[in-house]
Amino acid sequence: MVNLVLVLGDQLSQSLSALAEADRTTDVVVMAEVASEAGYVPHHPKKIAFTFTAMRKFAAQLQAQGWQVAYTRLDDPQNGGSIPAELLRRAEEFGTDRVLATEPGEWRLIDALRSLPLHLTLLEDTRFICTHAAFETWAEGRKALRMEYFYREMRRKTGLLMDGDKPLGGKWNFDHDNRKPASDDLFRKAPPHAQGDDVLAQVLDLVEARFPDNFGTLRPFQFQTDRAGALRALDHFITHALPDFGAYQDAMLAGDPYLYHAVIGLYLNAGLLDPLEVCERAADAYAQGHAPINSVEGFIRQIIGWREFIRGIYFLEGPGYTRRNALDHRRALPALFWGADTQMNCLHHAVGQTRELAYAHHIQRLMVTGNFALLAGVDPAQVHEWYLAVYADAYEWVEAPNVIGMSQFADGGVVGSKPYVSSGAYIDRMSDYCGSCHYRVKDKTGPRACPFNLLYWHFLIRHRDRFAGNPRMAQMYRTFDRMEQTRRDTVLTEAEAFLQKLDSGATV
Ligand code: FAD
Numbered sequence: 001m002v003n004l005v006l007v008l009g010d011q012l013s014q015s016l017s018a019l020a021e022a023d024r025t026t027d028v029v030v031m032a033e034v035a036s037e038a039g040y041v042p043h044h045p046k047k048i049a050f051t052f053t054a055m056r057k058f059a060a061q062l063q064a065q066g067w068q069v070a071y072t073r074l075d076d077p078q079n080g081g082s083i084p085a086e087l088l089r090r091a092e093e094f095g096t097d098r099v100l101a102t103e104p105g106e107w108r109l110i111d112a113l114r115s116l117p118l119h120l121t122l123l124e125d126t127r128f129i130c131t132h133a134a135f136e137t138w139a140e141g142r143k144a145l146r147m148e149y150f151y152r153e154m155r156r157k158t159g160l161l162m163d164g165d166k167p168l169g170g171k172w173n174f175d176h177d178n179r180k181p182a183s184d185d186l187f188r189k190a191p192p193h194a195q196g197d198d199v200l201a202q203v204l205d206l207v208e209a210r211f212p213d214n215f216g217t218l219r220p221f222q223f224q225t226d227r228a229g230a231l232r233a234l235d236h237f238i239t240h241a242l243p244d245f246g247a248y249q250d251a252m253l254a255g256d257p258y259l260y261h262a263v264i265g266l267y268l269n270a271g272l273l274d275p276l277e278v279c280e281r282a283a284d285a286y287a288q289g290h291a292p293i294n295s296v297e298g299f300i301r302q303i304i305g306w307r308e309f310i311r312g313i314y315f316l317e318g319p320g321y322t323r324r325n326a327l328d329h330r331r332a333l334p335a336l337f338w339g340a341d342t343q344m345n346c347l348h349h350a351v352g353q354t355r356e357l358a359y360a361h362h363i364q365r366l367m368v369t370g371n372f373a374l375l376a377g378v379d380p381a382q383v384h385e386w387y388l389a390v391y392a393d394a395y396e397w398v399e400a401p402n403v404i405g406m407s408q409f410a411d412g413g414v415v416g417s418k419p420y421v422s423s424g425a426y427i428d429r430m431s432d433y434c435g436s437c438h439y440r441v442k443d444k445t446g447p448r449a450c451p452f453n454l455l456y457w458h459f460l461i462r463h464r465d466r467f468a469g470n471p472r473m474a475q476m477y478r479t480f481d482r483m484e485q486t487r488r489d490t491v492l493t494e495a496e497a498f499l500q501k502l503d504s505g506a507t508v
């Protein structure tokens with residue numbers, strides 16, 4: 001009997017396990033642009049346009065290779081509206097009840113596929129380096145799961161940057177040499193812009209018509225939408241940015257959204273690039289003397305370390321993970337996350353850039369938007385939905401552990417041993433935002449005090465019972481306790497007033 005071979009919008013890889021298992025002479029590939037996937041959060045229009053364009057181009061490639069592809073466009077009158085509905089419709093059309101699928105990256109969709117009255121074969125997603133079983137074995141019996149130890153296992157497993165069983169350069173981690181602020185007078189070449197074509201033009205019109213109210217600017221559209229373009233983006237990064245990636249990976253500049261970042265997360269997650277090929281390119285650049293070890297090691301760690309670790313956590317923790325709220329944070333997501341005016345220059349830039357590009361780099365996500373939401377006590381489920389919607393690389397398996405875990409500490413410490421919180425001083429050190437801000441980063445209290453300075457102490461004090469015993473946070477509490485009583489009272493009162501203003505919807 002014929003198999004329906006499901007290929008989802010983030011499974012656009014020739015090496016996909018479902019395609020490897022299928023028979024191209026008899027089986028039918030099913031791909032569908034559906035309202036339910038495009039609407040389970042209000043995705044950024046650029047993310048939807050990227051997904052649909054890349055899907056259409058991948059389907060055309062499969063057809064050219066001899067596959068029969070049953071492709072449903074969003075505006076097809078027969079469109080069933082969801083992946084399960086489309087599978088049922090195609091099952092009837094092709095007279096089969098057999099579905100071959102690679103495991104989706106979200107529990108929501110895994111559960112929906114499992115509930116279908118069809119004979120489903122769900123295959124492991126082999127595009128990752130660590131299998132579920134290997135991660136479970138690694139995690140078993142450990143008191144705490146820490147990325148750094150997992151990463152060493154992945155280095156050994158892949159042989160990347162290894163000299164026998166020793167790490168190349170004598171150390172596993174070169175972050176000590178990194179974390180420099182960037183200067184805005186250096187010339188940096190931006191990643192290559194998409195070249196327009198008919199497929200992209202049609203999809204842009206469709207997205208413009210169907211998602212007019214979604215947060216985010218659709219045009220100009222900058223992303224690549226096929227494997228050849230993704231490889232060009234990778235080449236650009238290796239040639240122009242990798243050598244300085246390490247030193248400046250935590251830097252933020254108002255005038256440069258990309259700095260030395262790769263801007264390949266969306267291509268990796270959609271399947272247009274393979275994590276190992278990307279890491280091998282970086283390792284080659286080191287071997288040829290083109291990029292230093294601190295940059296290459298730092299970059300490879302993000303991919304075989306963080307990316308794999310985060311995915312391991314998502315599947316280990318199970319479907320309830322996105323509902324965790326260990327710190328009992330209840331505040332509604334402030335309107336400034338959806339572009340309402342703010343006088344906080346760092347948030348103005350991080351959110352504005354997100355709206356324009358569907359992209360922000362790691363430190364903007366972690367130490368500006370994420371830090372603010374955590375300090376202000378925003379409901380982590382709302383924070384999670386925002387991140388899932390606004391970034392072109394966001395799928396739940398990777399977004400949720402980064403947001404619920406790393407950024408909001410809502411998992412109570414599964415991903416990180418302490419919350420990522422900082423006052424304005426960190427943002428000032430790593431960026432050029434503060435110089436032209438309405439608020440004064442050096443003011444700890446008073447009408448122009450940087451809100452991060454006020455909220456930082458408010459956060460620490462409202463969670464004192466939980467964090468005072470954490471050895472990595474004890475120093476912060478000692479600093480607070482050494483302040484004069486009146487100063488402590490003022491900080492907390494002003495923080496409360498700021499939060500009230502935030503809740504009232506007034507511009508902060
Ligand atoms: P670079 O900085 O150039 O890094 C290279 C690659 O390393 C990335 O493309 C990515 O594949 C990988 N990587 C780096 N850090 C991580 C990480 N923490 N987790 C997983 N992969 C990592 N990444 C996503 O892919 N999707 C998300 O939805 C997402 N949400 C995030 C939310 C928050 C609050 C935070 C703090 C981080 C999030 N990240 C997410 C991780 C990281 O910020 C992005 O992968 C990165 O910014 C993508 O841009 P880039 O390709 O320029 O990355």
Ligand code: DLZ
Pocket residue numbers: 007008009010011032033034035037038039043047048051104105106109395396
């Ligand atoms: C992100 C996305 C969007 C916007 N639309 C579709 C779609 O119409 N069809 C599809 O197959 N996939 C889409 N995707 C990607 C899926 O949401 C993704 O496969 C799941 O969330 C699992 O990671």
Ligand code: SF4
Pocket residue numbers: 343344345346347423424425427428433434435437438439440441450451452
């Ligand atoms: Fe952000 Fe505070 Fe700096 Fe303004 S002063 S940019 S609010 S950190």
